[in-house]
Amino acid sequence: MSLLAIKNLTLGIGRTPILRDIDLEVDEGEILGIIGESGSGKSMTALSILRLLPHAAELGGSIRFEDMEIVGRSEAEMCSLRGNEIGMIFQEPMTALNPVKTIGDQVAETVMIHSGKSRAEARVIARETLNRVGLPEEQFPLGRYPHELSGGQRQRVVIAMAIALRPRLLIADEPTTALDVTTQAQILDLLKKLVNEDGMALIFITHDLAVVADLADRIAIMQQGEVVEQGETLSVFETMHHPYTKALFSASQHVPERKVHGVDLDRSHAVVRVNGMVRDYRLPRKSLFAAPGQFRAVNNVSFTIRRGENVGLVGESGCGKSTLTRALLALERMQGGHVEVDGVVLAEDAANSRDIRRKMQVVFQDPYGSFNPRHKVERLVAEPFHLLDDAPQGADRRHAIEAALEEVGLLASDAHKFIHEFSGGQRQRIAIARALIIKPSLIILDEAVSALDVSIRAQILDLLTDLSDRLGISFLFISHDLSVVRSITDRVMVMQRGEIIEEGETESVFANPQHPYTQKLVAASPSVEHVLAARRQRQAT
Amino acid sequence: MTSFLFGRIVSMAISLLVASIIIFAILEILPGDPAQFMLGVNAQPDTLQALRTQLGLDQPVILRYFSWMAGMLHGDFGISYTYRSPVTELVLQRVAVSAPLALYALTLTILVAFPAGIIAAARRNSATDLTVMGATQIGVAVPNFWFAIILMWVFAVTLHWFSAGGFAGWNKGFFEGIKSLTLPAIALALPQASILARVMRSSLLDTLGEDYIRTARAKGLSQNKTLWRHAVRNALIPVLTIVGLQFSFLLAGAIIIENVFYLPGLGRLIFQGITQRDLITVKSVVMLLVFAVIFVNFLVEVAYVLIDPRLRHQR
Numbered sequence: 081m082s083l084l085a086i087k088n089l090t091l092g093i094g095r096t097p098i099l100r101d102i103d104l105e106v107d108e109g110e111i112l113g114i115i116g117e118s119g120s121g122k123s124m125t126a127l128s129i130l131r132l133l134p135h136a137a138e139l140g141g142s143i144r145f146e147d148m149e150i151v152g153r154s155e156a157e158m159c160s161l162r163g164n165e166i167g168m169i170f171q172e173p174m175t176a177l178n179p180v181k182t183i184g185d186q187v188a189e190t191v192m193i194h195s196g197k198s199r200a201e202a203r204v205i206a207r208e209t210l211n212r213v214g215l216p217e218e219q220f221p222l223g224r225y226p227h228e229l230s231g232g233q234r235q236r237v238v239i240a241m242a243i244a245l246r247p248r249l250l251i252a253d254e255p256t257t258a259l260d261v262t263t264q265a266q267i268l269d270l271l272k273k274l275v276n277e278d279g280m281a282l283i284f285i286t287h288d289l290a291v292v293a294d295l296a297d298r299i300a301i302m303q304q305g306e307v308v309e310q311g312e313t314l315s316v317f318e319t320m321h322h323p324y325t326k327a328l329f330s331a332s333q334h335v336p337e338r339k340v341h342g343v344d345l346d347r348s349h350a351v352v353r354v355n356g357m358v359r360d361y362r363l364p365r366k367s368l369f370a371a372p373g374q375f376r377a378v379n380n381v382s383f384t385i386r387r388g389e390n391v392g393l394v395g396e397s398g399c400g401k402s403t404l405t406r407a408l409l410a411l412e413r414m415q416g417g418h419v420e421v422d423g424v425v426l427a428e429d430a431a432n433s434r435d436i437r438r439k440m441q442v443v444f445q446d447p448y449g450s451f452n453p454r455h456k457v458e459r460l461v462a463e464p465f466h467l468l469d470d471a472p473q474g475a476d477r478r479h480a481i482e483a484a485l486e487e488v489g490l491l492a493s494d495a496h497k498f499i500h501e502f503s504g505g506q507r508q509r510i511a512i513a514r515a516l517i518i519k520p521s522l523i524i525l526d527e528a529v530s531a532l533d534v535s536i537r538a539q540i541l542d543l544l545t546d547l548s549d550r551l552g553i554s555f556l557f558i559s560h561d562l563s564v565v566r567s568i569t570d571r572v573m574v575m576q577r578g579e580i581i582e583e584g585e586t587e588s589v590f591a592n593p594q595h596p597y598t599q600k601l602v603a604a605s606p607s608v609e610h611v612l613a614a615r616r617q618r619q620a621t
Numbered sequence: 622m623t624s625f626l627f628g629r630i631v632s633m634a635i636s637l638l639v640a641s642i643i644i645f646a647i648l649e650i651l652p653g654d655p656a657q658f659m660l661g662v663n664a665q666p667d668t669l670q671a672l673r674t675q676l677g678l679d680q681p682v683i684l685r686y687f688s689w690m691a692g693m694l695h696g697d698f699g700i701s702y703t704y705r706s707p708v709t710e711l712v713l714q715r716v717a718v719s720a721p722l723a724l725y726a727l728t729l730t731i732l733v734a735f736p737a738g739i740i741a742a743a744r745r746n747s748a749t750d751l752t753v754m755g756a757t758q759i760g761v762a763v764p765n766f767w768f769a770i771i772l773m774w775v776f777a778v779t780l781h782w783f784s785a786g787g788f789a790g791w792n793k794g795f796f797e798g799i800k801s802l803t804l805p806a807i808a809l810a811l812p813q814a815s816i817l818a819r820v821m822r823s824s825l826l827d828t829l830g831e832d833y834i835r836t837a838r839a840k841g842l843s844q845n846k847t848l849w850r851h852a853v854r855n856a857l858i859p860v861l862t863i864v865g866l867q868f869s870f871l872l873a874g875a876i877i878i879e880n881v882f883y884l885p886g887l888g889r890l891i892f893q894g895i896t897q898r899d900l901i902t903v904k905s906v907v908m909l910l911v912f913a914v915i916f917v918n919f920l921v922e923v924a925y926v927l928i929d930p931r932l933r934h935q936r
Contacts, residue, residue, distance in 0.1 A: 130839060132835065132839060155843070155844075156843070159842070159843050160841065161841070162838070162839055162841040163839060170839075175832040175833065176832045176833055176835075176836045177833055177836065178833040178836075178837070178855070179833070179855065179929065179930070179931055180854050180855055180928060180929055181851075189837075189840060189842075189850075190840045190841070193840060194841060225930040225931070227930070227931045238836065241840060242839070242840075
């Protein structure tokens, strides 16, 4: 008998059905990967197991944990199960810990709730557990507060809280999505180690096929509240019975096709030339009279982007890529170097920043937060017109808005709608239309596809490639996701600690990275095919 | 922490200095000669001049500012123009009523608002929540002088539990003093408690939506324990800000209630001072209130730092 057996599980919130006839099983020591896009019900399945659902939720069917039925159990009994027999870790380590309690107390709390041990005894166990998850006492005493730790370290604390009592089942809901690739690799290794040592079962929820392909013994693919396919990992990837599995797989592998002979361009023309850019930040004063410290976020960075060229900028969080973007857009002043856009040099005091900004536009990561919800699409898209001295009026303005919307695959009539009427992918199209409308020379895409599901992401990448082919726009594509950068850019720059440590043709940098840091990055973010090939080899031997 | 405290104290001193200059300057600009006011319209010019010399009103502005400041640092606030007695004495008598009244009202405010806000948030959208929210809506809307009159009518006139007004004085014992402040404190506390309960509720609801609350639930804590152990302390920061503002208001803003209950408090002193051009009293009382407000805000900031470890390193 399996450790956990879910049968005909249904879940509705109000009258909306969320989950339909879910059947899943996990055995001790087994890793089950659940894959799906946003809204597929994968998180709700996990929360159903712990019964941490919204108030109006109604569960049907059966969830058996060993010989205990979870559906219909009392809340008190569920409390004694959570954290004790079943642990759970979540996506966002930055907010998953209570900011006003020390990490020691937070881990010890799990122990105290269930074992009735004293605080002192619980803290001994907390110490051991923190050591186990790779937070040794010398650097991470129990008295540390969450804000003193990085994202990866905080996720280790969350893991320690979940495994302190050595639960039989651990549920991990996108535990590495918010982390950098190298940190992700470390956390995945840690989870694997814990499963091996404790023999616990792990349910690993993710949207990232490469991660599950490497980690999971079996996988289940969910779509719109149903499990459409499940089985042993390799065989699911090999057979791909369900059309959705195929679609998901191909979307994650998607490489937009470039038409090299699109428009006739002077491809040697430099759109942007950055020379020796330096950006320093003032640190807060240590004491009232001490001089404030300095932090150099961008250190002597130089690069050129040519017309029609797609350039990638990769690096982990804190490497300075966002700072570089802001300085490039003349949103922040540089402390050294100069920026030249289409032959216009950005003045020292940013006095001519309007001239510079009309040649550059930006698309940000969050398609939900980057629009004013009270404005209609028409007004949102036309916003950059204020950068022009002779902005089109009346019918011209309307035509320009409609043309920009059609350019990104939306309808002219969408101009009269509000932003909440659009999905995440559509919003990102609107953001691109907003950038396109004043025909800039360069569009900066700051993690512009990171928040999108793979199938939507594939469409947006196609759109971007098409725009660059047809209109000869250059893109600066900033991302922490190496596979996306690899699929869409011509040239790539790798940034670490404020410096560009390697740059070159995208394919050659990825195939043959020179700098040790680039090598580490590339190794930490393998493609699905790579992982599957390695797995097959392991199985054969 | 020491450097934080030191920095705060320095900035507090600077605020006080700036406030003293502003208060002094504004009262200089205001029309009306205190000497003229004291002697009436028909005063002889030489009598007027003699009084002005006696009060020091003929000295240069800068000198008067410094002598006022120097006096205050010694606890000497000057002689009231109308009462002809030291302002320090007057103020101390009034503070002995106003400060306990403000503290009393604040205590009631917190004792009512915290539980009400917490219960309402814990049982969101339940009948309890609706009742609490309805009651606080009324509490905010009712003018407190009207509520004071109702209280007086019910508890003093009809039930004879309390006296209808006046202050018994602390020399009659602590209990008598407190008793005569009870109705005014309740009248003062009602709108404040209503506001604070609403702030507490919404702050707690925000906190309950945080990720770490879900983490705590996943550890096996019940809903109630999660609320007490993880939510309340995090919800306190915005609540404390409001408490700080409310204390200042309760100390200085009780003029109407003091008048309704006929209490000899700071509010009435300053009110009389203004109507009688007793500028030295007004200046001193306003300065004292500024000090109280700044000091309370200092305490609130120290409390922030004690509650939230993230602030300890930023400062």
